[in-house]
Amino acid sequence: MGKENLRAVFILTICLGVFPFFIRSDYYLSIMIFIGINAIIVMGLSLLMGYAGQISLGHAAFFGIGAYCSGVLTVKLGLSIVTAFFCGIFLSIVMALAIAIPTLKLKGHYLAVATLGFGEIIYVIFNELLEITGGPSGLSGIPPIHFFGYSFKGGWRYFYLVWTVAILLLIFSLNIIHSRVGRALRAVHGSEVAAQAMGVNVSQFKIQVFVLSALYASVAGTLYAHFVTFISPSTFSLFVSILLLMMVVIGGGGSIWGALLGAGILTILPESLRAFRDFDILVYGVILMAILLFMPEGIFKGLTLSATWMRKKW
Amino acid sequence: MSLFSQILQFVFTGLTIGSIYSMVGLGFNIIYNATTIINLAQGEFVMFGGLIMVFLTVVLKFPLFIGFPLTVMAVTAIGALFERFAIHPLRNASLLTLIIVTIAASILFRGIAMFIWGKDPYTLPPFTQGSPVMIGGAVIMLQTFWVLGTTLAIVVLTTLFFNKTIIGKAMSACSFNPMAASLMGIHVRKMILLSFALSACLGAVAGIVITPISLMDYDRGPILAVKGFCAAVLGGLGVGYGAVLGGFIVGILESLTAGLALSGFKDAVALVILLFILCFKPSGLFGSEEVSKIKKF
Numbered sequence: 001m002g003k004e005n006l007r008a009v010f011i012l013t014i015c016l017g018v019f020p021f022f023i024r025s026d027y028y029l030s031i032m033i034f035i036g037i038n039a040i041i042v043m044g045l046s047l048l049m050g051y052a053g054q055i056s057l058g059h060a061a062f063f064g065i066g067a068y069c070s071g072v073l074t075v076k077l078g079l080s081i082v083t084a085f086f087c088g089i090f091l092s093i094v095m096a097l098a099i100a101i102p103t104l105k106l107k108g109h110y111l112a113v114a115t116l117g118f119g120e121i122i123y124v125i126f127n128e129l130l131e132i133t134g135g136p137s138g139l140s141g142i143p144p145i146h147f148f149g150y151s152f153k154g155g156w157r158y159f160y161l162v163w164t165v166a167i168l169l170l171i172f173s174l175n176i177i178h179s180r181v182g183r184a185l186r187a188v189h190g191s192e193v194a195a196q197a198m199g200v201n202v203s204q205f206k207i208q209v210f211v212l213s214a215l216y217a218s219v220a221g222t223l224y225a226h227f228v229t230f231i232s233p234s235t236f237s238l239f240v241s242i243l244l245l246m247m248v249v250i251g252g253g254g255s256i257w258g259a260l261l262g263a264g265i266l267t268i269l270p271e272s273l274r275a276f277r278d279f280d281i282l283v284y285g286v287i288l289m290a291i292l293l294f295m296p297e298g299i300f301k302g303l304t305l306s307a308t309w310m311r312k313k314w
Numbered sequence: 315m316s317l318f319s320q321i322l323q324f325v326f327t328g329l330t331i332g333s334i335y336s337m338v339g340l341g342f343n344i345i346y347n348a349t350t351i352i353n354l355a356q357g358e359f360v361m362f363g364g365l366i367m368v369f370l371t372v373v374l375k376f377p378l379f380i381g382f383p384l385t386v387m388a389v390t391a392i393g394a395l396f397e398r399f400a401i402h403p404l405r406n407a408s409l410l411t412l413i414i415v416t417i418a419a420s421i422l423f424r425g426i427a428m429f430i431w432g433k434d435p436y437t438l439p440p441f442t443q444g445s446p447v448m449i450g451g452a453v454i455m456l457q458t459f460w461v462l463g464t465t466l467a468i469v470v471l472t473t474l475f476f477n478k479t480i481i482g483k484a485m486s487a488c489s490f491n492p493m494a495a496s497l498m499g500i501h502v503r504k505m506i507l508l509s510f511a512l513s514a515c516l517g518a519v520a521g522i523v524i525t526p527i528s529l530m531d532y533d534r535g536p537i538l539a540v541k542g543f544c545a546a547v548l549g550g551l552g553v554g555y556g557a558v559l560g561g562f563i564v565g566i567l568e569s570l571t572a573g574l575a576l577s578g579f580k581d582a583v584a585l586v587i588l589l590f591i592l593c594f595k596p597s598g599l600f601g602s603e604e605v606s607k608i609k610k611f
Binding site for chain 2: 049053055099102103110112113114116117118120121124125127128238239242245246249278279281282283284285286288289292293296
């Protein structure tokens, strides 16, 4: 995955490792946990967008499938957390294949359209299957994660759990990018025709990346459900799907590091806009618009450019 | 009430809401044809249409025939400004970035609307007072005729515009091949500006006529955009009359599902249709596969 990336992963791990020693407040820890959960989904989306050139407008649905599988299966059926987790992943993969196989064979952005529809359908299902999902009022009493008698309750334990998963997936994603698959994907993003001529099975690669990104979202869903212990459909609405996509773009569509940055910024932003009360959506809109207009390539690229500019200047 | 008159009732309800989807779908098509952008802020134009009309006629007490054109002009201006300040500066950005910009704009528009009007829904008095009409046992409000009539007028006018006027023909030319169009002396950037203005104008009209029936609030845009988009894809993205028929089909099926089966699943109908269309005929009911192959989105 390259020396620079390795160094960056190392620094990030150390920073996160010491974080709970300095910040003890549960509020900040839980924000960091949410950043971690969002980062997992956004990394998947970033692979999809930056390397397969496709967007998903319904990733909150896969997030929701992971969360609801964990929630429903542990609360209503009393299955173990690990079983429920794998059921969620299995269901997400099946759903992702069902959407991707017909749409990714076609040229163009049909995947975006299909995922938009899929996301809304799943959202309606979460709302309407009252006996199973609890409907709009949600599902509560999801047990916290425990392995071999060790319970991940309490802010800092869960913080380490979420970020361990996030960093493992980060390393995995970076490895994919710098492997044969990654090169094939970048070729697809550059020119589908040229990639095809070189013997890359374009639609198969796209389908694989999409399924992978759905899997990431499902993992994040499970982590979310066991952390909050209460889930309701509004967490998995179209707005959330769009927000996740925004994180990719704001951070910088083409890079995994940008995705992490985007997840961080857009998770913190609404929290810091609490002071504006009802006007937060206005301020939020203005900030998004400004970033897009002045840094269309994303903040990560914007920062890198200004860093090189500064280095030249001094 | 017999089953027949019940179904008739649902069909009329479906036609009414379907008209709105049609107009939103038409708006999608106009911008898509000029730019291949999917403008996800399309629903916000409808929302602005309804709310500005409420402001002009209920708060400022303007009569209908003054409020209507003023509202349409205001929303058209919003559409044009949106193109000038958000789409035009990013003309070299990728298509995906531009679509994301329209999403950001839709959030911004909602923020502005909530800043001005708050979270409450608003209503308008119907355009003509009078008791509802009975047709085959179904009760039909007079406003329904306004909605259907307006949609018909819009369809006729846009068809004439794109087929008979020089500007309309120039806009169609841009949709086929912007490069060739600019070589023919067509100012492509102007046509793009015009497409945003025109589609905002259609959205405003839809918003004005539907508000007396279904109320309007700041958060109505996204769901209208999704349904209108379904209508456009169902009819074949970029095919003008396709969106209109698509809108009616979506509207009627939705209202039948709500009335005869499960009301909660009403919102899923349009999207299930959408997924089926994508699986079996991605170019849409009326789109040609040859054309869809060369398009970017």
